Amino acid sequence: MIRFRLRTVLVGLSLIVMILPLAGIQILRLYESALIRQTESELRAQGAFVIAVYRQTLRTLTKDQMEPKHQRPGVKESRLASSELDLATTQIHPPLRVVNTSESPDPIAQKIGLMLAPVIAEASTTTFAEIYVSDRHGLIVTADQNALGKSIAASDPVNTVFLGPAVSQLRRASVEQPSSIIGFESRSNLVVLIALPIIDNGEIMGAVVLSRRPPSIFTALYAKRYLLLEAAGVILAVVVLISIFASRTVVNPIQRLAKEADLVARGEQQTFDDNHVYRTLEVDQLAKRLKEMADALQLRSQYIRDFARHVSHEFKTPIAAIKGAAEVLEDHSNDMTAEERDKFMGNVRSDLARLERLTNGLMELATAEMSHASDDSCVLADVTGEYERVSMRGATRTPIAIPIASLTAILTHLIKNAEQHGAHSIKIDSTVVSRHLQIEVTDDGEGIPESNKHLVFDPFFTTYRDQGGTGLGLSIARALARNAHGDLNYCEQTLDNGTTFRLTIPLA
Template sequence: MRRKPRILTVLLLSNLVLLGLPLGGLWLLRLYESALVRQTETELVAQAAVLAAAFRLEWRGPEAAPTPRAPLAPRPAGLDLARDPVRPLAPAAQPGPPPEPRAAAAGARLGPVLVETQRITLAGIRLLDRQGVVVATSREELGLSLAAMEEVQAALAGRATSSLRARRVDADQPRGAASLSRGAALRVVVTQPVEEAGQVIGAVLLSRTPPGIDQTIYNNRHAFGGLALALLLAAGLLAAFTAYAVSRPIQAVTARARAVAAGQRQPPGRVRRSAVREADELSAAIQAMAATLEQRADYIRGFATEVSHEFKTPLAGLRGALELLQDHAASMAPAERDRFLAQAAGDVDRLDRLVRRLLELARAEAPLPQSPARCTLEPVVEAAAAPFPSLRWHLQNAEPAPPLAMPAEALRAALACLFENTLQHAGPGATCRLSWQAEEGWLALTVADDGRGISPGNAPRIFDRFFTTARETGGTGLGLTIARSRLEATGGSLTLLPDRPGAAFLLRLPRA
């Protein structure tokens, strides 16, 4: 039961999962936007490689000898919205020196290709000579210089680059509507150097805005709708699990408590376990309470039956004696009248003893809370034997017994019950021997008499209420029951020692 989570843990985990679902969705959208950026970069890198090869061939001319095949040099996409900075707007093209003739001729032949390519790919394309002057473009910067751009400078130095730059947005166009990670629109800028015989002869500059999240979501609305349904289903399953783990066991415990309150007897079978610790603890507590109430009810029914049976005999005798005296007292002889009066007085005495014993039993079985107490064995034994002068007793241990962790009155009352029981069964002049042995945390006290002992048939019943074989000598059958209840109320115990001469009892008393 201790390994199960508490209700607080289940609710906390459920709330964390519910909180993590939308946060996880935003995180996935952020990753997806980065994937869109890398996809755009990959497309631009492929276009740049094709255009760089075409520009180099046009620059060399048809009469040039073919160059040997270069080794493979793949260029993977590496842009990341979470890691790479967004540079400001690219500087405007400026007037520059005249373009190189060979580069300008190659650009003139490739210009129509760039226009047709942009119509399909929507990318801005420029071909630059080694000075950074635009020799072919899909726009209107032809003949202007872009040498001020960092990306162009790197490409003319022989380094291919990929970067993110802010894009100029029109005033009537909503800002940031297509980007969940950035507050402004973006453009992916890719540059590719064009080399010939180990020399940079120009560069290819491409730029394009990546697809927006809103556009991508709309294009994939069916897939995202399925994802939303999956999230709703996960939330529903989580709510159902919480109800199963928390609500169902509490409802079962509530139903069991109502049945107990209605007086129904609960079956002793195993209660169905739940997923949380508190529900199991509550169910176990309700089951223990129901068992205790049923035991108390059985005890009260049995006790009422036994008390009515014990009171019935003396009351019937007292009633018969009083009726005879009432009807025939005048005609009775004095001796006969005295005999009936003595019989009535004896029944009254027996009722008085039963009432006193029942009060002692009630106090023993329902003791009041007591503070921790200590006592010593020897003076308690003397106080318990004082009311019985005809009883001979002696403590066989010469050394003093260790102190006990129990009230002296509880031990005195228990020993007094045993001494009185000895006189009732063994008769006046009986001898009672006491001896003790120290154990770890306990003191084992043996109380034995020299009477005729307890027969094997009566031994299992001697602690039952109202069971006695000395009813004619005033026995009520409650002495041993009271003694055992007194000791158990203080943490001790009382048991019969079989196969001993006389009656022998073992008292286990807690040591201080």
């Protein structure tokens, strides 16, 4: 199963959320450019029709009898490319300027303009296009009454049409379109302008200038509202899929972990499903850490319960003995001999001494388990010189990361344990292995029975309770070793007698 990092999921979702509106804006811009190009194509078709009618009328009037003026035999028919205008790249010019002039238009062009005026006026009403027809000098011969007889400004870029090439431009509207009640414009405030030269027999006879506002994008979108509803449905489906993906990869796993954590808090056993796989690496790692924590808490809880039971048992026996001795002395003290009273008092003192040893051992164990790791270090040679019947060899001068007091306490418990089991000689061998110092403490005592090997580190386990053993020594030694990021373990022996414990401590 493919698993993602939580950071990757969140970044991906954020990018999608960011891209969706940007993509929508870009699509609207592209659609608006498409509307402009559509308007351009329509104006070009209308202009071609006007030019065809103009040329036909011109030929009918002249019947090739008039000598053309300003011959331009090299001028050829100009054609616009299929789409020249683009909202993102095309320069937007100011509104078309027409100015008053004292010049008179070409008579033939003026006559043709009068003949075409009714047709062009009706076409303008139907198509919402503004159509100017001018002679070869830019004097308007067909237009509304406000522009008729005027001239296209000499400085206007559209005048390049009289040099032969067709012109296609975007211009600002001369009058801004007011906004509607809902805040959207019914038509665009840009104007598409097409200027086409009228060429006949290689001579430029005039020009046709057509301009019209393209449809407002909101008007066009309203016309395609059903298609937009389908697109909105697709976007909604994408958002739902994103939400489902986020829920399955982030929200649901975290809720699942929260429920399992609640079960752990209530003390439930085996709450985490080992076979469940989370889709994000961080959540999967979090689940593993929570499971490890839950297992550790369960082990700790079990340890505390067992520990409390052992403590209760260990304290109950001497307390019961002391209580019994006190009751006997209270009831029969006058009937006892001095020797009998001393015997009972000796038992009380013995039980009190055991309670004291247990209390001291518990305090030492608690200190060992609750203490924090230290930066202190020492060498083995500084400790082993304090014990009799102990020989050492190996890396005794190698610094190790443990306080000398802790190392002394560990070795003291191991040596006392060996002496309790009849050891006469104790050997300490030390070697460096993988950035750790391995210290093996071997004795020649009676050894540990097979049935007791798995119990030697359990608190209060001892076979020498009658001799004053508390069963806490090895537990304290292991706790001190683990507090220093090391460990203490029992090693299997190949000989019939003797015991070996291996202490592992990191190098300083």
